[in-house]
Each structure stands twice: as structure tokens, then as C-alpha cells.
Amino acid sequence: MVSLSDVRRWEPDALEKVFAALGKHKDRLVGLDDELEGSARPEGWRGQAADAAAQSHAGLTRVMRELVVEVAGVRRAVAETTDEVEAIRRLLRESDDLAEGHGFEITAEGGVRDVAPPDDVPEDQVEQVKQERIRIRDQIVENIRTVLQRANRADDELAKVLADADRNLMDPGRGGSLADDAATGDSRGLAATIDAPRNGTPEENAKWWKSLSPEEQEALRKAPPAWLGNRDGIPAQVRDVANRNRIDDEREALNAEKAEIERGGVSDDERKRLEEVTHKIESIGAVEKTLERQPSRQLLVLDSSGERLKAAVAVGDVDTADHVSVFTPGLNSTVNGTLEGLDHQMNQLRAQSQHESDRHGEGGQVAAISWIGYETPQDHEHAPWHENSVTRSDAAENGGAKLNEFFKGINASRDTDPHLTALGHSYGSTTTGYALQGGGHGVDDAIVFGSPGVGTDDVEDLHVPEGHTYRIEARNDPVADFGRFGGDPTHMEGVQDLSAKESTEPDGRQKLSESTGHNGYVADDSTSQHNMAAVVAGLPDRTVRGEGRGVGDYISWAPSKIRDLF
Structure with a gap:
């Protein structure tokens, strides 16, 4: 001192x-x-x-x-x-x-x-x-x-x-x-x-960045300090370099922690900690593999705090894209277990959205983000009354607060706001719902699919422009009828229904397949994928409309009976 x-x-x-x-x-x-x-x-x-x-x-x-x-x-x-x-x-x-x-x-x-x-x-x-x-x-x-x-x-x-x-x-x-x-x-x-505002909001971080001289900004682009990596409101390219530079340091620290636990044997009390550290090391490897893919990726979140490592990876340039989507997954999603698969799906969705933009829109560029930036509930890991249980909203509310900041940061970091779409699947749609309820997020379109609820039964609480909140429900998806968190989105007035059934593109050129069950919504060449791509590209007139209703939507007592299970 x-x-x-x-x-x-x-x-x-x-x-x-x-x-x-x-x-x-x-x-x-x-x-x-x-x-x-x-x-x-x-x-x-x-x-x-x-x-x-x-x-x-x-x-x-x-x-x-x-x-x-x-x-x-x-x-x-x-x-x-x-x-x-x-x-x-x-x-x-x-x-x-x-x-x-x-x-x-x-x-x-x-x-x-x-x-x-x-x-x-x-x-x-x-x-x-x-x-x-x-x-x-x-x-x-x-x-x-x-x-x-x-x-x-x-x-x-x-x-x-x-x-x-x-x-x-x-x-x-x-x-x-x-x-x-x-x-x-x-x-x-x-x-x-160069010092940044302490615990700055996305808007404060962006204001600080824009106040720097061109020389200072260039220096931070070339050699960003580690603390810039997870700062919402900082340009994506800068966050990417800062987080990539941290990967080796994070791995070294985790390996050292693992060696410390293993030194002298692992007690029952330390076994869970060892398992968490091991999974984090595996997650670092999954991040590296994902970043090696083409087209180039951007690492926008790398957070080793908590039970699991958190990460967000973008395909496309978030700083310059005209259309940006943020996909939030749900139950059992982890960086080491599902990031590579989610990133592949988002790359396919980005490619389809780009196709829509090039062929039917103004040719604006598209970027897609896989956001595992919160502690997602894990099946059989916690008792139903635990705060991170999938039966409770705690994890979604905590994750939603972080996701809200992430949304704000995308808009604040740029001189011109992109067309921003929020995508949420399963429990991730609940997390997205809480993020949207935080307001000030600048989300232009929101799509929830396989949703057990978005934390409210009033679409206005989401602060999305009128007519730009969508839901997709596939056949044989029981989760979409749970209505566990704020009620079933199927029955929310003002939410637009998009089809998951077999169909053709609006111009009749391509046949689209049906998505069924809880995990098939982003399958290639499916109606639901096409609908997401059209919305992401800012082309809602290119969507295929149609209700998806399960048994629970027709049997009046089913939602309450299902809720009783939780």
C-alpha cells in the first residue's frame, strides 16, 4: 500500500x-x-x-x-x-x-x-x-x-x-x-x-472503451489484459483475444489445483471438488477444439468460477454482423459435454440465416453465439429442493441476470445496434425469459422452443417489440407442456406460433422435415430450423406459421398434474 x-x-x-x-x-x-x-x-x-x-x-x-x-x-x-x-x-x-x-x-x-x-x-x-x-x-x-x-x-x-x-x-x-x-x-x-471502471455496467464499460484514444484502443486490441475478457460492453474482438490468452493460465491453475487435491490421497469430502476441477480441465480442452473450427470463432466468455466452467463462443464477427443471435441451452448443458455440439448447430443455423439474408433479404452478415454462461441444472445432480435443481427457477433467474448483461453488452459495444435475436431451448428458454424481463436488453426478436415457461404469463413483461416473441413446440415434446415457470407459453396472448411440422419453404422450393421430441428443434433442413433462421435474418414473413400443441394443451387438468410432480 x-x-x-x-x-x-x-x-x-x-x-x-x-x-x-x-x-x-x-x-x-x-x-x-x-x-x-x-x-x-x-x-x-x-x-x-x-x-x-x-x-x-x-x-x-x-x-x-x-x-x-x-x-x-x-x-x-x-x-x-x-x-x-x-x-x-x-x-x-x-x-x-x-x-x-x-x-x-x-x-x-x-x-x-x-x-x-x-x-x-x-x-x-x-x-x-x-x-x-x-x-x-x-x-x-x-x-x-x-x-x-x-x-x-x-x-x-x-x-x-x-x-x-x-x-x-x-x-x-x-x-x-x-x-x-x-x-x-x-x-x-x-x-x-490502462485502467477500466471497477465493476462497470455494460454501458459504463462501453463508454470507457470509446473514451480511449485510438492508440490506447489499438494497444488493448493487440495485448488486452485478462480482465477485459468477460467485460460486457467491450468489443467482441478484444474479449476474444483476452480470453484466448487466458486459456493456458486457466489450465495451469486448474492442473495445479488438481495436483494439490491428489497429493496425499483424495478424501470423500474432496472427491466432488476433484471431479469439478477435472471437468473444468476437460472444458478448457473443449473450448480449444471449438475455437479451431472454421469459419473463425470468438471466445466471449471464459469463467472458471463456480461448479463448472462457463463459456460463450460466437461464429461470425459479433462486432460487425448485422444480425446476431444468442442461443441459451438448458438442462445438462456443459462446456465439456455439449459446447462442441451446440457450436456446430449454431454454425449450421448461422449458415441458413446467411442464406436467407443473401437470397431474400439485404445480404446482411450473421453471427451466432452459443452461450453457456450460467450454472445449468444437471440431471440427478441435485435434489428437487436444491437451488440448482431443474425443478426450481433459481438457476434460471441467476443466469438470466447474467444473460441480460450479455445482451446489453452486445448493443453497447457497437456504434450501431445489430438486429439481436434471443433463442432459448428448454430450461434455457426460462433463463432467457428472466433475462428479457430485466429490460433494457435491446433484443429485437425472441424465440423459445421446448419451453417449460419463461417466468411470466404476460408477454409484455419480456420487453420485446410487439409481435416479435415466438414459440415452437414439436410433436411428442412433453417439456413444452409443463408450464412450470410462469405458465405454458402456448397460452400466452401475443406470442407468435411457428411450426415444427413437415412443410415447404414459403416459395415452395425446398421441402422441410418435421422436428419431434424435445431435442430436434435445430435439425438441419427442418421447419423449425428454417423458422429460426428466417427470424434471425430479420425476415419474419419467410416463416412457416402453425400451432404445435401437445396432449397437455388439450387436457385441461394435465398442466396442474404435471406441476404437482415438481
Whole structure:
């Protein structure tokens, strides 16, 4: 913790000297670029000696690249810290002058004492003078608070950069030369000294990002700190890089936790914890496999807190797409168990939506997100009365609050709002319902399918434009008749019915198959998939309408009897 006495002893000139010395070292290292390249294995040289020389050269190159990034990164961080130290000391001098000019004293601990109150104040001005001195005292107190807050932040930021350099945590990236590595290090050093609002809302995060200079934004794009990865309101491309950069660190931490549990044997109490950590490690692997797919993916959430690892993966560019969909799954969905399959389904839906947009719309680009950003209920894992049981709404309400922020962040991060569609299946539709009830989300269309309820029986509670909330119910899907959470959406006035039955496209060109049961809604070439794609593409006139009603919708006593089971 930096004290006021520490700040008074700070010497910006000393930092300037460090900055100059690091600049000379950086230039000297970058100047070795040609020599390093020229020392590579000559063309045509073969044999064990050649292989050994090549291996040695590769090791030297790696060390040189890391050293250049570290020197450049520390140098830039020192420069930014020097500017901040000068600004902090300037504010401290102004506070000292203000205190001295009005008879106050700033103590070594940062307190403010009234040491020379004015004498002989006219009686009719006593209260006015008193209030003015209180105002000045409060201003000095606030200045000192700001000085200490900024000083501690600057100290922490520079210490973090120095620690990363000392522990060889500065990745050179994919630069082709030492000069490229120096530029990477420069960005890393600048990025590490940029602070974001603490616990900012999506709107506050977006406002902060847009207030940065182009240079600062570019530095954060190249070398985003880890905390940017899960910040709603930050551009998707930045979140993607930040979260990808965290993958190795997350795996290392989880493996270390697993080794700690296994050391000395696993007790019954630790067995569940070990299982959770193991599943999280498996989830990291599933995320990596998903990110390797083409077209390129964006990793928008990577959260290892709680019982299971949470993630959200987009196919397409969320920052530029005209149409963005967010799919929330339900019961038994996990990153390690279902992310790859969900991502495949969303890629197929995105492709179909793009087809609709290109052929029947304005050709706007489409992005689709698989969002497993909450603790989804797991079958047989919790008793019915447990808060994470599928029979209760707790997990959906908690997840809905996070999903609401995620929706807001997509819109806030962009200069122009995309056409945003919320998709929710099964318990995920309940989570989506609670997210929409939070309001302010900017969702333009919502589709729930196989839904046991959306947490309300009034469509206006969802805050979606009138006529743009849809439901799909397939034949032989009992979950869609549960009406467990707020009633059966089938009977909600204002919800539009989309078909899941066998049909043809509205223009009659393609035959569409029927979806049956609880898990077939996004099957390729199905009517339900076509309907989702049309809505996602902003083409509701291209949907196939039609009610889907199960036995529970026709037997008046069935919903209450089913609810009794829970």
C-alpha cells in the first residue's frame, strides 16, 4: 500500500533515466535483427551438426524475442507511469498550496487538520466563512484521496508489468522480426497501464472503451489484459483475444489445483471438488477444439468460477454482423459435454440465416453465439429442493441476470445496434425469459422452443417489440407442456406460433422435415430450423406459421398434474 509519504519521495526524474536506458537497450537488441537472421543454418547444410545448430539458433531466437518484448513492454509501462507520477505530484502540490493558503495542514498519513482558522470574523459572516472552510477542507480531503488512489493504481500496474517480465509471461506473439516484437512489447506495456471502471455496467464499460484514444484502443486490441475478457460492453474482438490468452493460465491453475487435491490421497469430502476441477480441465480442452473450427470463432466468455466452467463462443464477427443471435441451452448443458455440439448447430443455423439474408433479404452478415454462461441444472445432480435443481427457477433467474448483461453488452459495444435475436431451448428458454424481463436488453426478436415457461404469463413483461416473441413446440415434446415457470407459453396472448411440422419453404422450393421430441428443434433442413433462421435474418414473413400443441394443451387438468410432480 502506497502512503502519502511514499508519494512525496517519488522522483519522476529517476523514472525518466530508466526509460532512456531501456530505450538504448531496446534499440541495441532490435539492431541485432539482421545478424540473428543471418546466423541461421545456411541453405544446403545437412546432418546432425546442422540440426544441432538449428536447434540452438531457434532457442536463441526465442530468448531474443522474449527479451525484446519484455524490455519494450517495461519501457512503455515506465513511460506511462512517469506521466502518471508527474500528474499525481502536480495534484499533491496543488493540494499543499490550497491547504497552506487557507490555514490547513496535510498530515503524513494523509489527514487534514485546521491549524490556522481565521480570527476576527464579523459576526454576520461567521456561518458563511465556516461553510467555505468546510468546502475547502473537503476539497483537500478529496484531492488526497485521489492522489492515493491513483498512486496505488500506478504502483500496482507497473509492478504487474515488472512481475510479468520477470516471470517470462510476455508472449512475443506472431511477429516476424525483433522490431515486430518491440512493437508488441510497446503495446503490452501501454495496455497494462490502462485502467477500466471497477465493476462497470455494460454501458459504463462501453463508454470507457470509446473514451480511449485510438492508440490506447489499438494497444488493448493487440495485448488486452485478462480482465477485459468477460467485460460486457467491450468489443467482441478484444474479449476474444483476452480470453484466448487466458486459456493456458486457466489450465495451469486448474492442473495445479488438481495436483494439490491428489497429493496425499483424495478424501470423500474432496472427491466432488476433484471431479469439478477435472471437468473444468476437460472444458478448457473443449473450448480449444471449438475455437479451431472454421469459419473463425470468438471466445466471449471464459469463467472458471463456480461448479463448472462457463463459456460463450460466437461464429461470425459479433462486432460487425448485422444480425446476431444468442442461443441459451438448458438442462445438462456443459462446456465439456455439449459446447462442441451446440457450436456446430449454431454454425449450421448461422449458415441458413446467411442464406436467407443473401437470397431474400439485404445480404446482411450473421453471427451466432452459443452461450453457456450460467450454472445449468444437471440431471440427478441435485435434489428437487436444491437451488440448482431443474425443478426450481433459481438457476434460471441467476443466469438470466447474467444473460441480460450479455445482451446489453452486445448493443453497447457497437456504434450501431445489430438486429439481436434471443433463442432459448428448454430450461434455457426460462433463463432467457428472466433475462428479457430485466429490460433494457435491446433484443429485437425472441424465440423459445421446448419451453417449460419463461417466468411470466404476460408477454409484455419480456420487453420485446410487439409481435416479435415466438414459440415452437414439436410433436411428442412433453417439456413444452409443463408450464412450470410462469405458465405454458402456448397460452400466452401475443406470442407468435411457428411450426415444427413437415412443410415447404414459403416459395415452395425446398421441402422441410418435421422436428419431434424435445431435442430436434435445430435439425438441419427442418421447419423449425428454417423458422429460426428466417427470424434471425430479420425476415419474419419467410416463416412457416402453425400451432404445435401437445396432449397437455388439450387436457385441461394435465398442466396442474404435471406441476404437482415438481
